[in-house]
Each structure stands twice: as structure tokens, then as C-alpha cells.
Amino acid sequence: MSEKVVRIVDEGLLPLIKPPDPEDLRAANRQRDKGLVDKRMSEDEAIARFVADGMYIGFELYGSVRCPMSLVRALIRSGKTHFDLAGQGVHEADLLLAAGIIERIDCTYIGQEVYGVSAPLRRAVESGQVKQVVEWSNGAITWRFKAAAMGLPFIPTYSMLGSDTLKYSSAVAIEDPFTKRPICLLPALTLDVGFIHVNRADKFGNCQVDGISGFALEMARASKKLIVSTEEIVDSEVIRAKPHLTVIPWYNVDAVVHAPFGSWPGEMSGMYERDEEHYRMFIDASQKAESTDAYMKEWVRDLPDHQALLEKIGRERLDAIVIGKGA
Amino acid sequence: MSKVMSMKQAIAKHVNDGDFLFIGGYICRTPFAAIHEIIRQQKKDLTVTRSNAADDFDMMIGAGVVKRFIATFLSLGFYGLGRCYRRSLEQGIPHKIEVEEYTNLSLPMMLMAGSMGMPFIPVKDMAGSDLLNVKSFMGDNKYKIIDSPFDGAKTVLVPALNPDLAIVHVQQADEDGNAQMWGIGGDCQVGANAAKKVIVTCERIVDREVIGKDPSRTIVPDFKVVAVVEEPFCAHPGYTPGFYDFDFNFGNLYKNASSTVEGFQAFLDEWVYGVTGRAKYIEHYIQKMGYGAYRNLQAKFDYGYPVSYAY
Numbered sequence: 001m002s003e004k005v006v007r008i009v010d011e012g013l014l015p016l017i018k019p020p021d022p023e024d025l026r027a028a029n030r031q032r033d034k035g036l037v038d039k040r041m042s043e044d045e046a047i048a049r050f051v052a053d054g055m056y057i058g059f060e061l062y063g064s065v066r067c068p069m070s071l072v073r074a075l076i077r078s079g080k081t082h083f084d085l086a087g088q089g090v091h092e093a094d095l096l097l098a099a100g101i102i103e104r105i106d107c108t109y110i111g112q113e114v115y116g117v118s119a120p121l122r123r124a125v126e127s128g129q130v131k132q133v134v135e136w137s138n139g140a141i142t143w144r145f146k147a148a149a150m151g152l153p154f155i156p157t158y159s160m161l162g163s164d165t166l167k168y169s170s171a172v173a174i175e176d177p178f179t180k181r182p183i184c185l186l187p188a189l190t191l192d193v194g195f196i197h198v199n200r201a202d203k204f205g206n207c208q209v210d211g212i213s214g215f216a217l218e219m220a221r222a223s224k225k226l227i228v229s230t231e232e233i234v235d236s237e238v239i240r241a242k243p244h245l246t247v248i249p250w251y252n253v254d255a256v257v258h259a260p261f262g263s264w265p266g267e268m269s270g271m272y273e274r275d276e277e278h279y280r281m282f283i284d285a286s287q288k289a290e291s292t293d294a295y296m297k298e299w300v301r302d303l304p305d306h307q308a309l310l311e312k313i314g315r316e317r318l319d320a321i322v323i324g325k326g327a
Numbered sequence: 328m329s330k331v332m333s334m335k336q337a338i339a340k341h342v343n344d345g346d347f348l349f350i351g352g353y354i355c356r357t358p359f360a361a362i363h364e365i366i367r368q369q370k371k372d373l374t375v376t377r378s379n380a381a382d383d384f385d386m387m388i389g390a391g392v393v394k395r396f397i398a399t400f401l402s403l404g405f406y407g408l409g410r411c412y413r414r415s416l417e418q419g420i421p422h423k424i425e426v427e428e429y430t431n432l433s434l435p436m437m438l439m440a441g442s443m444g445m446p447f448i449p450v451k452d453m454a455g456s457d458l459l460n461v462k463s464f465m466g467d468n469k470y471k472i473i474d475s476p477f478d479g480a481k482t483v484l485v486p487a488l489n490p491d492l493a494i495v496h497v498q499q500a501d502e503d504g505n506a507q508m509w510g511i512g513g514d515c516q517v518g519a520n521a522a523k524k525v526i527v528t529c530e531r532i533v534d535r536e537v538i539g540k541d542p543s544r545t546i547v548p549d550f551k552v553v554a555v556v557e558e559p560f561c562a563h564p565g566y567t568p569g570f571y572d573f574d575f576n577f578g579n580l581y582k583n584a585s586s587t588v589e590g591f592q593a594f595l596d597e598w599v600y601g602v603t604g605r606a607k608y609i610e611h612y613i614q615k616m617g618y619g620a621y622r623n624l625q626a627k628f629d630y631g632y633p634v635s636y637a638y
Contacts, residue, residue, distance in 0.1 A: 005473070005474055006473045006474060006476055008476060016477070019477060019478060020475075020477055020478060150436075151451055152448075152449045152450075152451065153449060153475045153477055153478060153480060153482055154449060154475060154476075154477055154482075155445070155448070155449070156440075156445050156446060156447060156448070156449075157445060158444065158445075172476040172477070174473075174476060176446050176447065177447075177471040177473060177484065178446055178447055178468055178471065178484075178486050179446050181446070183446055183447075185476060185477075187477045244509060244543050244544055245543055
């Protein structure tokens with residue numbers, strides 16, 4: 001047997017927020033009900049049942065595409081707090097940071113894309129409200145989920161090598177025992193609860209995504225509990241007619257939440273465009289803590305649920321972004 | 328740029344003696360016509376790989392084109408073990424091939440690592456088995472064991488595979504080689520993308536428009552592809568969802584034929600050397616088995632879906 005101790009050639013400076021624990025995920029999967037059970041429930045019920053203070057959570061999205069915003073708002077309203085957070089972040093991370101419920105972040109990117117750096121992130125980190133930010137590349141966080149999904153302790157990649165992203169991460173670069181070249185190892189990452197928004201799902205949780213699939217496939221399989229929100233709930237027949245679009249199978253899903261316009265003000269491929277006007281309004285508001293608080297009160301805390309939000313936005317405005325109507 | 332050519336041209340141009348080949352399929356969508364052409368052209372010293380090898384690999388081993396086999400297992404399904412494979416290993420007929428054994432999980436993961444540009448991948452499934460004790464031509468590079476730097480646990484690493492060439496059969500592709508597949512996938516997608524270049528064989532060539540309307544089905548992008556061969560019925564006696572079903576009678580015929588050296592040679596003479604290509608093979612099949620047998624394998628078109636999964 002060719003056993004040997006690895007030669008570490010470089011190492012991130014920051015402690016690992018969540019060490020790999022494939023057995024933990026296996027145990028959670030064993031306990032899941034694999035039957036075809038109707039898992040439909042509201043945002044509030046899903047969060048009440050599956051989310052607790054201090055959990056490690058993650059939201060899947062691609063820029064502002066397919067972000068589970070109705071779940072983000074419900075989570076903030078729930079009053080639960082002290083979370084660790086993984087992933088890319090745009091609007092959803094801003095709201096969570098503005099709400100002050102995030103303690104540590106495994107961060108690939110949080111920003112406002114064309115509108116620049118996220119002001120709520122800057123305030124939360126500079127004030128010390130967020131206690132630790134660990135850097136990863138966008139690919140790295142997906143591969144960390146992929147490693148967990150495959151039951152592996154880590155996955156190798158050339159990403160991050162030779163950059164300061166490695167320095168401010170918790171990754172380890174070793175000498176590849178096959179080629180003797182440096183290779184970066186990414187530890188598997190398991191979430192206590194994952195949140196994913198999809199185009200359509202059946203009541204059992206078979207989920208389909210149109211357009212970019214981001215890291216939905218990997219994160220779904222790396223989550224001990226998975227809350228899915230969906231634009232439409234359809235018959236299983238509809239799912240079966242296009243099996244190649246099913247990125248998440250029912251046995252990975254714990255809750256199915258019906259949330260039309262669930263990605264608003266972000267967009268959904270083939271369904272509706274991004275509400276640019278609202279984005280700009282938020283960006284302006286988010287520059288100062290006081291105006292951010294006012295936004296949070298008006299658009300999150302003072303609304304009882306997603307339906308109330310849709311009524312506040314109004315039919316006319318929603319129609320204007322629907323593809324085939326106004327857009 | 329159109330990469331469309333005949334099977335004869337594609338194999339002559341892109342398969343070199345001594346190459347390392349990934350050949351996709353598993354009863355489902357096996358590029359049999361390409362395998363027959365490789366045998367007809369008497370290629371030599373090939374290293375071949377795929378998880379779940381079947382009658383296709385058995386035939387190549389029997390025909391003497393294989394030198395090395397990166398293997399998981401090889402069987403004829405419910406017709407039992409591969410007769411040619413067994414004769415090669417037990418009696419050196421036509422010669423003894425070298426075999427490096429992995430599992431049905433580890434090998435696709437090695438191809439996945441190759442397709443993702445990773446040099447190796449950790450696996451869980453070989454530890455504690457004799458697969459760690461028996462090494463063949465890959466020697467010490469068959470696997471490595473390290474202490475995980477995150478938790479100190481002993482971890483088995485297997486190397487990425489990057490074949491010289493992949494040959495995959497799909498339902499449809501455009502002239503540039505954007506290839507679309509449905510039904511059972513096996514390690515076809517990772518194997519094709521791990522290879523340095525790809526020959527795509529397909530049931531039908533379609534417009535780029537058709538590919539672009541259903542992008543989730545595309546398993547190989549055109550820049551990987553060096554040849555596109557339109558070859559209907561290419562996977563026979565295997566099946567292709569939406570086109571034709573598995574030919575049980577022919578599976579039985581191959582089992583019986585390959586049970587003896589003479590029978591196997593007669594099979595090659597009749598079905599491989601005796602025809603110039605797949606069109607003649609179909610003609611011979613219809614002459615011998617009857618048009619009804621050929622017609623019965625064809626799938627009914629299923630109007631309910633954008634693509635047909637019927638057999």
C-alpha cells in the first residue's frame with residue numbers, strides 16, 4: 001500500500017467555518033422520508049419546521065436569476081438569527097446582512113454587479129457585525145458542495161492557486177502525489193438548510209430549472225434539509241415529460257413552497273425580467289444604514305407574507321416584466 | 328465548419344495504432360458500427376476503457392485490436408461472461424490483454440476528473456478491497472493513499488483519465504458536432520469530455536437550430552469534436568431510445584457464436600469483414616432475419632413528447 005503523508009505547499013490563513021463531515025450528511029439522508037409525500041407548505045411553515053438559530057445556511061442563485069427571495073424575506077421576518085452563510089450573494093445577501101442575522105460567511109462574491117460593491121456587506125464587515133469572512137472562488141464553492149454530494153472529504157482543483165483568494169481561504173494546496181505539481185484541495189461543505197428557487201416542481205419536490213442551473217444540482221445534494229420555492233406547482237406528468245430538466249429529485253427535498261414571482265426583483269428564465277427600477281431604488285436606499293432600515297421595514301418587515309408583497313408591487317408593474325406581456 | 332464524414336474516413340483518420348480510446352454506451356447507444364470499422368481496419372495495440380463493458384469490448388478483444396483494458400467488468404449481461412475476454416485472459420487467444428481493474432463508480436469518476444481538468448479524484452469505494460492489492464500496467468499510479476489534510480482520514484485518490492479519442496453514439500448532432508443524447512447516459516458525457524478529441528456518431532444530423540432549442544440535452548460541444556458520422560442503426564444489437572430496441576435474438580446469436588474460436592471467427596467473417604459498412608450490415612440483417620425482425624426493433628414515434636423515449 002502506497003500510503004504517505006501529504007506535503008502541504010500552501011495553506012489558507014483562515015480557520016474552516018465548517019469542516020467536512022460526509023457521515024453527518026449520510027445520517028441526515030438516511031432519516032429522510034423517501035416516500036412520495038406531499039411537501040407543499042408556506043414559506044413561514046417551512047422556516048418554522050426546518051430552520052433554527054445558528055444554522056449554516058445557503059441560497060442558490062446566479063446573479064439575480066432564480067433567487068429564492070420570498071424565502072429570504074420570510075426568514076428575516078421569522079426573527080431567527082446567528083447564521084453562517086455560504087455562496088454567491090447579490091440582493092438576498094444584502095437583505096440578510098442588513099437584517100443583521102449573519103455571523104460568518106464562506107464568500108465567493110457579494111456585490112451588486114453593475115452597481116458596484118455592496119454597501120450592506122461593507123457596513124456589516126467593517127463594523128465587526130460579521131465575525132469572519134472566508135474567501136473562495138465561484139467554482140470552488142460549487143465544488144465544495146459537489147464533494148459533499150459525492151460523499152468525499154475534499155475535491156482537487158487548480159482554481160485559486162497562485163492567488164490571494166487561496167491566502168484568505170481555508171483551502172490547502174498540496175503536492176499532487178501523481179504529478180508532483182501543486183494542487184488545491186477544497187474541503188466538502190454541507191449545509192444545515194439550503195434554499196433554492198426553481199421554475200416548476202411537483203408537490204413531492206421533483207424540481208425543474210429552465211435556463212442557467214447555477215449550482216442548484218450540487219447544493220441540493222449537499223443540504224441536510226432543503227427548502228424549495230417554485231414559480232409553479234405542476235403534475236408529476238409534466239415533470240416526467242422532460243426528465244432531463246429535473247435537476248433536483250424529490251428525495252432531496254423537504255419543503256415545496258409555491259412562490260410566483262419568487263425571484264422578484266430578480267428574474268426567471270423564460271418567465272419574467274428583472275425589475276430594474278426596484279433594484280435601483282434599493283441600491284440608493286442601501287447606501288446608508290437609516291435608509292436601508294426604512295427599505296427593510298417597508299418591503300420586508302411590514303409585510304405579512306409573499307402574497308402581501310405581490311399586492312404591494314401591483315398587477316400592472318408585475319405584468320410589465322412578464323415575458324410576452326410587458327417585456 | 329462541417330465535420331461530417333463516413334465511418335470509414337473517421338476511423339482511418341482519427342484512430343491510430345496504440346491510441347487510448349474511450350468508447351461510450353452500455354447496450355444503450357453503443358457505437359457498434361465504429362467498433363466494426365476499427366476491426367475491419369485492423370487497428371493495433373489499443374488501450375480501451377469504459378465502465379460496464381459488454382459485447383462490444385468482448386468483440387474487440389476477440390478480434391485482437393486491444394492491448395490494454397482499463398476495466399470495471401465485462402459481461403454479456405444475462406448471456407453471461409464475455410467469451411473472448413475469458414479466452415484472452417485464460418488461454419492467450421488471440422493474445423493475452425493487460426487489465427487494470429477499477430469499480431463502476433471509480434472509473435466514471437476518473438473520467439469526470441479528466442473532463443473537469445482535475446489531476447485525480449478521491450473515492451470511497453475501493454478501500455478495503457483487493458482492487459488496492461492488484462496492480463497492472465498503471466503500477467503505482469493506479470491509486471495513491473494520502474492522509475486528508477482536513478481531517479487526517481486515509482483517503483484513496485485515483486488518477487484522472489484523458490483518452491486520446493472518445494467515440495460516442497448519440498441520437499442527434501449538428502454538422503459541427505454538437506451532440507445530443509437522451510435515455511440512459513452512463514459515463515458517456517464525462518468520457519467524451521475527458522478525451523482530447525471526439526468522434527460523434529449519430530442517428531440523424533439536425534440543424535444547429537434544433538440543438539439550440541433544447542440545450543440541456545447537449546453532452547458534447549462542437550469544439551471537442553473532430554468527426555460527425557451519420558450512421559442510422561449504428562448501435563445494433565444495442566438500443567437507442569426513440570429509434571430502436573435491444574435485439575435479444577442477436578445477443579443470443581453472438582453468445583453462441585463467441586463460445587468457440589471458430590464460431591467467433593465465422594461471426595466476424597459474416598457480420599464485420601463480410602460487409603463494407605453499416606448500410607450493407609443492415610441489408611444483410613434484413614436478408615438473413617427478415618424485414619419483419621428489422622421492423623419490429625424500430626421504435627414507434629411518440630408524438631406526446633418533444634423527443635421520443637420509446638423503444
